[in-house]
Amino acid sequence: MTVPLVETLSLVKEYASGGGTVHAIDGVSLSIARGEFVAIMGASGSGKSTFMNMIGCLDIPSSGDVRIDGTATSAMDSDALAELRNRKIGFVFQQFNLLPRTTALDNVAVPLIYAGVGRAERLERARAKLEAMGLGDRLDHSPAKLSGGQQQRVAIARALVTEPLMLLADEPTGALDSQTSEDIMHLFQTLNEAGNTIVLVTHEREIADHASRRIMFRDGKVIEDGPVPSRRLVRP
């Protein structure tokens, strides 16, 4: 049996809140295999974002463990976690989170700085990823000069530039109109078909229907986990 890409073991995340304790994640154990396209759904406060931050090694569990590619993360220090995020995980955010006053090319090259890649190679690899996203003619544009969809594709190029094991997207279409959302979801499906593992957090069922597996969260617990019943495949 192959090692799952992501494996959570009795994952718990608690917050102190007004004298009581809130269980944002309450004992979640699941695994995600290579090549899956997973949509994590739930209402706000259901714990879906917290779960995502936990498997992205951005947040530290109160108890339980997250294993990435077979490696336990609970014992890692902040530097080791940073290196893990850099090499194995690509993040896509709702608000794109591009650096302002910085060109698309330089934005995409940022993760490679922290991977210790030399400048010439950084720019070459960033250029290649942007071209693959169809942004070859926008290399020198700053984010302010790009549309929302273009900004999100720059962000996806940035997430992919280190050739990570999986892509974590937190409401990637939350700031986009429906047509652009469709385009982005099509891009994700294409990337998934090319072998990329994608984990997507959304509260919109239509967006979630683009994935192949759906995990529903409520009150910090998984209430449903299975294949998407009627998958939407975008065919241009």
Place this chain on the structure above:
Amino acid sequence: MRSILTTLGVSIGVFAVVLAVAVGSGAQVSVMGAINSLGSNMAIVFPVPDDENGGAVAERGRLTMRDAVAIERQVEGVSAIAPQLHANVQIVSGGRNAATEAIGVTPGYAEVTNAVAETGRFISDADVRTAARVIVLGRTVVTKLFGDYDPLGETVRVNKVPFTVVGILEAKGSNLGEDNDDLALVPISAARQRFTSDRPLGPDDLRILFVGIEDGVSLGKTKREMSRLLRDRYRVRDGEGSPFIIRTTEEFMEETAMVTGIFQAVLVAIASISLLVGGIGIMNIMLVSVTERTREIGLRMALGAKRSDIRNQFLVEAAVLCMIGGAIGLLLAIAAAAAFQAQADFPVPIGVGTAIGAILFSAVVGLLFGGWPAVRASRLSPIEALRTE
């Protein structure tokens, strides 16, 4: 924009420190120049003033021409002697007059003090022998009495006694506001005859003696020999104070270096306070910057930046800000020094070392004051930083 305003704080600090260093070394250069204009290797011998060491000693301590000659003949390494009498005089020519100091000298004065007659000649041995009424004027006196006119051969009245101008001294300029050209030289013998002094002098007495010392000879050793000779001549017993004071240019230099060094240190210490204030400004702006860019910090951490990467980014930013500020301050200081130098007769040198030091020091200020904000930035939790709006 805000950053630029803040770097001005560092600019002003660096400006103040660099100027303080420059003024300090300017003072040093100036005083050293004054000492060098006396003559580079020499000792000055003069009797202990009356009010020191009691009257009895001073009574015996009347430096005479015979002492001078004995020093020249018996002390090794003495190249020339310049015995002198000083008097404040009024020199009149035509309708103009000048108050100056007349110094009675021998030809040795030229050798010991590097004085050169620019036109005409210096005081000669024959002048001294015959107590000739000849006078060599300093540039300032010439300008006061004659303007641009060449006074060679003219007669001037010094305290109502007519003297013939036989030479004009090459200008030496001024140091620390003291004009080295405001003087007139006459034969020592003529001075003794013609100018009354505030204190009765014997026929052979000197007010002061400059002793020129050969290059390469230890000034300290020569000083000790002169001191011993004078003690022997005046039969000063061991343990008793000598009636003479001997100072060498070397001692002047050392004292000057110490005094101006303290002066400089005090100035720099005061100026450093403004640099400290500038540094606190940098710390403030960096804290604001860290707060404003919390989301960017979170993003960079998500993309794989280690804590040290974030810390270094902000450290470099603070250092660069400070270095820009330092460079501006340095340029301001150079401009101010040039302006000051043009206005006042006082050198304000800014050396290459000072310049490089100022820039490096600004960088250090940046690292020191940027340190805390940078560490704060690096300690942020990635998820909390990302969540910040």
